[in-house]
Amino acid sequence: MISKLIDRIVNTGAPIVVGLDPKLDFVPEEMKKKCFEEKGENLEGAAEAFWQFNKEIIDHIYDIVPAVKPQIAMYEELGIPGLITFKKTVEYCKEKGLIVIGDIKRGDIGSTSLSYAAGHLGSVTIGGKTFKGFDEDFATVNPYLGSDGVKPFIDVCNKEDKGIFVLVKTSNPSSGEFQDRLIDGRPLYEHVGEQVEKWGLESMDGSYSNVGAVVGATYPEMGRVLRGIMPHAYILVPGYGAQGGTGKDLVHFFDKDGLGAIVNSSRGIIAAWKSDAYKEFADGKVGEAARAAALTMKADIESALRA
Amino acid sequence: MISKLIDRIVNTGAPIVVGLDPKLDFVPEEMKKKCFEEKGENLEGAAEAFWQFNKEIIDHIYDIVPAVKPQIAMYEELGIPGLITFKKTVEYCKEKGLIVIGDIKRGDIGSTSLSYAAGHLGSVTIGGKTFKGFDEDFATVNPYLGSDGVKPFIDVCNKEDKGIFVLVKTSNPSSGEFQDRLIDGRPLYEHVGEQVEKWGLESMDGSYSNVGAVVGATYPEMGRVLRGIMPHAYILVPGYGAQGGTGKDLVHFFDKDGLGAIVNSSRGIIAAWKSDAYKEFADGKVGEAARAAALTMKADIESALRA
Numbered sequence: 060m061i062s063k064l065i066d067r068i069v070n071t072g073a074p075i076v077v078g079l080d081p082k083l084d085f086v087p088e089e090m091k092k093k094c095f096e097e098k099g100e101n102l103e104g105a106a107e108a109f110w111q112f113n114k115e116i117i118d119h120i121y122d123i124v125p126a127v128k129p130q131i132a133m134y135e136e137l138g139i140p141g142l143i144t145f146k147k148t149v150e151y152c153k154e155k156g157l158i159v160i161g162d163i164k165r166g167d168i169g170s171t172s173l174s175y176a177a178g179h180l181g182s183v184t185i186g187g188k189t190f191k192g193f194d195e196d197f198a199t200v201n202p203y204l205g206s207d208g209v210k211p212f213i214d215v216c217n218k219e220d221k222g223i224f225v226l227v228k229t230s231n232p233s234s235g236e237f238q239d240r241l242i243d244g245r246p247l248y249e250h251v252g253e254q255v256e257k258w259g260l261e262s263m264d265g266s267y268s269n270v271g272a273v274v275g276a277t278y279p280e281m282g283r284v285l286r287g288i289m290p291h292a293y294i295l296v297p298g299y300g301a302q303g304g305t306g307k308d309l310v311h312f313f314d315k316d317g318l319g320a321i322v323n324s325s326r327g328i329i330a331a332w333k334s335d336a337y338k339e340f341a342d343g344k345v346g347e348a349a350r351a352a353a354l355t356m357k358a359d360i361e362s363a364l365r366a
Numbered sequence: 367m368i369s370k371l372i373d374r375i376v377n378t379g380a381p382i383v384v385g386l387d388p389k390l391d392f393v394p395e396e397m398k399k400k401c402f403e404e405k406g407e408n409l410e411g412a413a414e415a416f417w418q419f420n421k422e423i424i425d426h427i428y429d430i431v432p433a434v435k436p437q438i439a440m441y442e443e444l445g446i447p448g449l450i451t452f453k454k455t456v457e458y459c460k461e462k463g464l465i466v467i468g469d470i471k472r473g474d475i476g477s478t479s480l481s482y483a484a485g486h487l488g489s490v491t492i493g494g495k496t497f498k499g500f501d502e503d504f505a506t507v508n509p510y511l512g513s514d515g516v517k518p519f520i521d522v523c524n525k526e527d528k529g530i531f532v533l534v535k536t537s538n539p540s541s542g543e544f545q546d547r548l549i550d551g552r553p554l555y556e557h558v559g560e561q562v563e564k565w566g567l568e569s570m571d572g573s574y575s576n577v578g579a580v581v582g583a584t585y586p587e588m589g590r591v592l593r594g595i596m597p598h599a600y601i602l603v604p605g606y607g608a609q610g611g612t613g614k615d616l617v618h619f620f621d622k623d624g625l626g627a628i629v630n631s632s633r634g635i636i637a638a639w640k641s642d643a644y645k646e647f648a649d650g651k652v653g654e655a656a657r658a659a660a661l662t663m664k665a666d667i668e669s670a671l672r673a
Contacts, residue, residue, distance in 0.1 A: 080478075083492070100493035132478045136485035138499030142449055164474055166508065168538035168604075171387075171439045178443035185390070186407035192445030201473065203510045204536050205543030229511050231475035236512030237558065240549040247544065247554070254543070297475075 060196055060222040061293055062265040064158050065318060067125030073357040074317070076160060076295070077120055077349070078325025079129040079148060081109040085330045087343030090115075106140035109133070112345060113148045116329055119346030120353050121155040128160040128295075128323055149195055160295065161195030164226065166208040173211040180223075181215040197222040199273060199295070202251050209258055213270060216262045222269035225258070227251045227285060230275025230298030248281065252288040259291045267293050267319070274312065276304025276322065283311035286319065294320040299356070300327030306363035317364055328352045367503055367529040368600055369572040371465050372625060374432030380664040381620070383467060383602070384427055384656070385632025386436040386455060388416040392637040394650030397422075413447035416440070419652060420455045423636055426653030427660050428462040435467040435602075435630055456502055467602065468502030471533065473515045480518040487530075488522040504529040506580060506602070509558050516565055520577060523569045529576035532565070534558045534592060537582025537605030555581075555588065559595040566598045574600050574626070581619065583611025583629065590618035593626065601627040606663070607634030613670035624671055635659045 068074050083091065086108045094107040117127070129152075134145035152159045165175040177183050178192035200212050200223045212223045228238055228248040238248045252272060259268030268291040274282050276298035286294065294312045298304040299322050312320035332340040332348035340348035375381050390398065393415045401414040424434070436459075441452035459466045472482040484490050485499035507519050507530045519530045535545055535555040545555045559579060566575030575598040581589050583605035593601065601619050605611040606629050619627035639647040639655035647655035 095493065100495070102490070102492070102497045102499070105490070105492050130474075130478055130481075132472070132474060132481040132485070136481040136490055136499060138485060138497075139446065139450055139453060141485070141499065143446055146446060164472070164508075165439070167437075167439060167471055168536065171437055174437075174439040174443040178439070178445060178448070183409070183412070183443055185409070185412050186402065188407070190409045190445075192409070192443060192448065201471075201508050201510055203508055203533060203544060204538055205540030205545070207538040207540040226510060229475065231511055231514040233512030233514040236561070237510060237554065238512070240554070240557065242547040242549055242554075247547070247549075250547065251544065 060216065060220050060264065061267045061269050061271065064126060064222070064293070064321070065265070065267065067158055068318070068321065071123055071125050073124050073353070074313070074321045074360060075124045075353060075356055076126040076128045076321050076323045077116070077124055077328050077353060078162070078323050079113050079116065079127050079329065080133045080325040081112050081329065082133065083108065085333065086112045087332070087345060089343055102137045102140045106137045106144040109137070109141065110144045110147055113144070114151065115346040116349045117152055117155055117157070119350040121152070121157050123350065123357070124157070124353055126158040126160055126321065127152050128162050130162040130325070146193055149193055158197070159195045160197040160199070160224065161193065162199050164199050164201050166201035166204055168204060169207040169211055172208045176212045176215040180212065180221040181219050197224060199224045199226065201226050202254065206254070206258070213258055213262050216269040222271060224271040224273050224295040225251070225255050227255060227272040228274045228278055228281050230277045230304070234275065249284065249288060252285045255292050256289040259289070263291065267291055271295055273297065276308050279308040279311050286312060286314070296320055296322045300324045306359035307366070309360060310363055313364060322360060324356055328356065367523065367527050367571065368574045368576050368578065371433060371529070371600070371628070372572070372574065374465055375625070375628065378430055378432050380431050380660070381624070381628045381667060382431045382660060382663055383433040383435045383628050383630045384423070384431055384635050384660060385469070385630050386420050386423065386434050386636065387440045387632040388419050388636065389440065390415065392640065393419045394639070394652060396650060409444045409447045413444050413451040416444070416448065417451045417454055420451070421458065422653040423656045424459055424462055424464070426657040428459070428464050430657065430664070431464070431660055433465040433467055433628065434459050435469050437469040437632070453500055456500055460503070465504070466502045467504040467506070467531065468500065469506050471506050471508050473508035473511055475511060476514040476518055479515045483519045483522040487519065487528040488526050504531060506531045506533065508533050509561065513561070513565070520565055520569050523576040529578060531578040531580050531602040532558070532562050534562060534579040535581045535585055535588050537584045537611070541582065556591065556595060559592045562599050563596040566596070570598065574598055578602055580604065583615050586615040586618050593619060593621070602630065603627055604630045607631045613666035614673070616667060617670055620671060629667060631663055634663065
């Protein structure tokens with residue numbers, strides 16, 4: 060699967076993933092009103108608003124970026140109707156040719172991780188036929204439980220040509236509380252990074268592995284070290300834009316050939332229509348603003364990589 | 367919320383939580399056949415089988431145990447129909463007076479954890495009205511992202527009288543890979559345990575806190591140490607029975623008054639009808655076998671605590 064993602068990155072020239080993390084505040088009033096009228100001012104109406112909002116963005120970016128990353132928490136917040144929108148979003152993105160990274164951060168004991176892996180990346184067999192729960196292309200995985208919790212995902216990656224990104228060093232301010240603590244003189248995240256590299260050798264797909272890593276743009280120096288520790292891992296980099304990461308922070312996450320990393324932006328793209336930088340779209344042109352913001356981000360990364 | 371759980375533990379005399387982690391293999395053929403005939407031999411039919419299976423168990427145990435712990439992965443594996451069964455199960459258990467611990471092991475950056483917390487423990491406001499996504503009483507939380515990822519759950523606990531159990535030392539064989547690594551001479555899980563104790567002081571409810579900890583029955587010596595480090599944290603103990611933990615392993619997790627811990631068993635109870643120990647229920651008496659197994663487990667823990 061990582062080779063498919065790389066193909067799309069090369070074809071679009073944009074190592075960018077758009078975080079589809081909707082909030083009601085991001086949805087223009089008129090769009091919200093229509094959805095509430097149709098489905099009610101309730102969870103169903105809010106989930107419909109997320110769906111219309113996502114569709115608008117997807118329709119305007121699918122030809123210029125390789126991938127999207129819906130954060131399932133935003134959908135889970137709305138219960139079942141929200142998760143129905145999550146599923147429809149995954150399906151629609153795949154129809155449009157986008158690679159879908161389910162940002163689910165799951166991870167549990169082996170038998171339980173197996174169920175998560177089957178539900179999100181694999182399939183389940185009922186009466187001899189196979190069925191798919193959510194069917195993303197990639198999922199994010201939490202490493203706290205060790206190999207037991209990660210291996211079932213790797214098995215599904217190998218069986219169904221899918222991929223994962225394992226949390227190594229997250230973008231949030233308190234990520235250091237445990238991740239930075241020194242073990243044998245080196246921070247925990249480096250030890251996790253070493254495991255990611257090892258796990259990855261079990262699922263190679265070209266020069267890179269289907270087992271990638273999450274490393275926050277907000278910690279560029281750690282990105283540099285981790286790039287070296289995990290030569291076969293693609294790095295998914297959150298934290299660009301709204302969380303504070305900039306283009307020049309990103310250079311260290313990439314390999315010399317400009318591959319090896321894909322940078323996520325959520326609010327900075329999907330809520331661009333509300334920001335001062337894109338005032339011309341302030342009358343609710345969600346999609347146009349998202350496209351403009353994605354192109355600006357592409358140029359920012361390009362120029363940083365060229366420097 | 368922890369005081370409500372303790373009341374129910376005292377009233378039933380059973381520091382036991384039944385893990386509602388259904389698998390199609392656990393569902394008797396006749397029950398499965400009926401569900402498949404009604405809903406199709408597909409995700410909907412399998413989800414219906416989980417629902418009928420859960421109901422049978424709940425109806426036979428609700429008066430003798432204080433709590434249940436549905437593992438959401440088992441439901442997520444079946445996609446949307448599975449999650450509808452998860453939601454119905456949570457509702458039905460609460461109607462029956464059971465405390466529901468959603469075993470969701472979520473955890474993310476702050477703004478994202480806020481969405482998980484709202485969806486599982488809290489509520490979401492739409493047009494001035496509040497709606498609830500899944501509405502469990504407790505949720506399990508992964509600490510890898512540090513305080514940012516945990517605090518939004520604590521805020522919701524305080525606002526809505528709910529609780530969480532933070533993963534400290536998990537029951538699986540590879541849990542030591544990262545959790546046992548030494549930091550300043552002490553394993554990571556002790557450092558996480560110290561944070562749990564600190565976080566817990568922000569949500570006290572009687573002698574214990576709404577912020578509990580998950581510590582596997584498979585590591586009794588570590589349970590003893592962690593019991594001391596987290597005097598205000600209730601300990602949720604998985605790994606009893608099928609995973610290898612026994613009654614006498616559990617003593618160290620409890621305080622001297624017999625409180626302070628609640629022990630989970632999943633397969634050992636819900637699939638008891640398939641085990642040699644409960645042959646008299648082998649013709650598909652799921653509920654009766656579950657009740658017998660729960661009573662046996664209660665006696666096992668009682669005798670261990672008395673010894």
